[in-house]
Amino acid sequence: MAEGHSDQDTNNTETSANVVDERTTVELVYRPQAADTLAALRVRERIKRVGPLLRGAVLFLLVGQWLLVTVARSSVEVFPTVLLLLGVLLLWGYPRLQAAQVQRLVGWQGEYHATVSAAGITCRTDHSTLIQKWSVFQGYRETAGHFVLLSRDPNILCLDVLPKRGAHEAGDLERLRAILDQYTPRV
Numbered sequence: 580m581a582e583g584h585s586d587q588d589t590n591n592t593e594t595s596a597n598v599v600d601e602r603t604t605v606e607l608v609y610r611p612q613a614a615d616t617l618a619a620l621r622v623r624e625r626i627k628r629v630g631p632l633l634r635g636a637v638l639f640l641l642v643g644q645w646l647l648v649t650v651a652r653s654s655v656e657v658f659p660t661v662l663l664l665l666g667v668l669l670l671w672g673y674p675r676l677q678a679a680q681v682q683r684l685v686g687w688q689g690e691y692h693a694t695v696s697a698a699g700i701t702c703r704t705d706h707s708t709l710i711q712k713w714s715v716f717q718g719y720r721e722t723a724g725h726f727v728l729l730s731r732d733p734n735i736l737c738l739d740v741l742p743k744r745g746a747h748e749a750g751d752l753e754r755l756r757a758i759l760d761q762y763t764p765r766v
Contacts, residue, residue, distance in 0.1 A: 605754050725742050
């Protein structure tokens with residue numbers, strides 16, 4: 580029965596396996612930006628729900644302290660007002676400072692080549708290669724410009740950001756969404 584099996588059939592099988600493999604692999608090429616990290620931090624905050632709650636509590640305390648001093652003295656004092664404004668500025672600016680710090684850590688590596696496949700995510704630069712299996716992630720969330728993957732640890736300390744601007748072909752984003760849906764849930 581081996582007579583009916585030819586080398587040509589084997590080559591066709593390998594070719595179709597390669598076509599299927601190409602369809603289940605997406606490569607993104609991009610340079611990381613602080614806005615990418617900021618988007619990921621916002622996603623993490625929405626999922627954990629602790630950040631906005633803490634910021635709201637601190638803002639409530641700052642405004643309450645300012646109101647108490649203002650009412651007690653029947654005038655607006657400079658020091659409590661400056662303290663309130665500084666507190667609001669810090670609450671607003673902290674995620675941006677965090678994003679800028681991350682950008683300093685990753686930006687110098689230049690262009691990133693992220694390959695998303697059934698095996699996981701492989702991210703290459705001129706200086707490093709990072710391979711992560713799907714088991715590392717608890718899920719992902721899609722934003723207007725990014726796919727943000729969240730680690731399994733309780734504090735979600737590791738965030739992977741796949742910027743949509745890194746896609747080069749028309750169907751890449753749809754294929755990427757399909758791969759993510761297949762291997763990790765939306766959260």
